[in-house]
Amino acid sequence: MEFWLDKIFTFMLTHKLVTTLLLLFVMLGIKRLIVRLVRRRGKKRAEDKRPAVNAIKNVSNMLLVVFILVLWSAEVQTLAFSIAAFMVAIVLAMREYIQCFTGFIYATSARMFRVGDWIQVGDHYGEVIESDWLSLTLLEVHMETYEYSGKTLNVPNNLLITRPVKNLNFLKRYSTHSFILTRDQSVNVFAFKEQLQEKARSYCEHFHDVALRYNNLIEKRLDVNISGPDPAIRITTSHLGDTETRITIFCPTDQAIDIEQKITEDFMQLWFASRDAKEPLPQPDE
Incomplete structure (x- = not known):
């Protein structure tokens, strides 16, 4: 057997x-x-x-x-x-594609953003218009002016893992806009600071109630305190000794640049008026 x-x-x-x-x-x-x-x-x-x-x-x-x-x-x-x-x-040959797919799964599961949101990926800013397993398509936005540049950015999804991703969707409607006006020290800016702040407050008066509600909404959702809605002015000096006037306003994003220009115009008028009103220095006797 x-x-x-x-x-x-x-x-x-x-x-x-x-x-x-x-x-x-x-x-x-x-x-x-x-x-x-x-x-x-x-x-x-x-x-x-x-x-x-x-x-x-x-x-x-x-x-x-x-x-x-x-x-x-x-x-x-x-x-x-x-x-x-x-x-x-x-x-090894498809490492980047695998990372892109992994980034897509991570972003989708974490709900980091959706189509229409403003986001920052690394040094890139834009509005999300399309997202697939390979890349993310953004309409580039200049954060200095809050305007579309007309350029389209195709961001690989692997950057969603290796780079910081910030959701800037709150800035799409209202933003905390800051800008600095620098002049020499021939004029004491504190002399007309209250006048400048009053003018800035007048430019923000027509949307103050809406800005207040939106400011409270952002603070409640993010659980943080942010500046606004009243304008704030801070006066400092630069490393060269010039006077720097930092102005911060909480306003509709599409009106930020226009209000900045109005405040800048008022600042220049007040600054030159203060300079011209100063008495000339006495001349030494010959």
């Missing part, structure tokens, strides 16, 4: 292809026979044997796969090493 078993195992190992075909034929035949018997019994008893038939098919298919893997185990192991080396080469 052992002699014949050794003969059978030797034949199976030396003629694997023939053994595989025989195994397929036998297993499929046994499966079909068992399924036929179960269905026939189900018809006689008027029972639904579809779950049993499905289980028999799944079990027989699994056993067939296991038998084939055991028979070809040595070849499968060699193939696995080859596939592993091939996959490593594929991963």
Whole structure:
């Protein structure tokens, strides 16, 4: 008996292809026979044997796969090493694409932004107009003027992982706009600071109530305190000794530059008026 078993195992190992075909034929035949018997019994008893038939098919298919893997185990192991080396080469060649896909999954799951939001990715600012698994499309926005540049930015999604991403959507409607006016120290700016602040407040008066509500909304959602809605003026000096007047206003984004120009015009008028009103220095006697 052992002699014949050794003969059978030797034949199976030396003629694997023939053994595989025989195994397929036998297993499929046994499966079909068992399924036929179960269905026939189900018809006689008027029972639904579809779950049993499905289980028999799944079990027989699994056993067939296991038998084939055991028979070809040595070849499968060699193939696995080859596939592993091939996959490593594929991963190295497509590393950037894999990172882009990972960045897309990360941004989608974290809900970092949606189409229409203003965002900052690294040094790039823009409005999101499209997002896919490979890249992010932005309409570039100049944050100094809050205007569209007309340029389209295609940002790879891997930057969403390797670069800071800021959602600037609150700036799309209202923004905390700051600008600096620099002059020499021939005039004391504190002398007309209250006048300048009053003029700045008048330019912001018509949207003050809306700005107050929007300011409170941002503070509530972000759980932080932000400047506004009243204009703020801070006077400092530069490293060269010039007077710097920093003005901060909380205003509609589309009106920020216009209000800045009005305040700048008032500042220049007050500055030159103060300079011209100063008495000339006494001249030394000859």
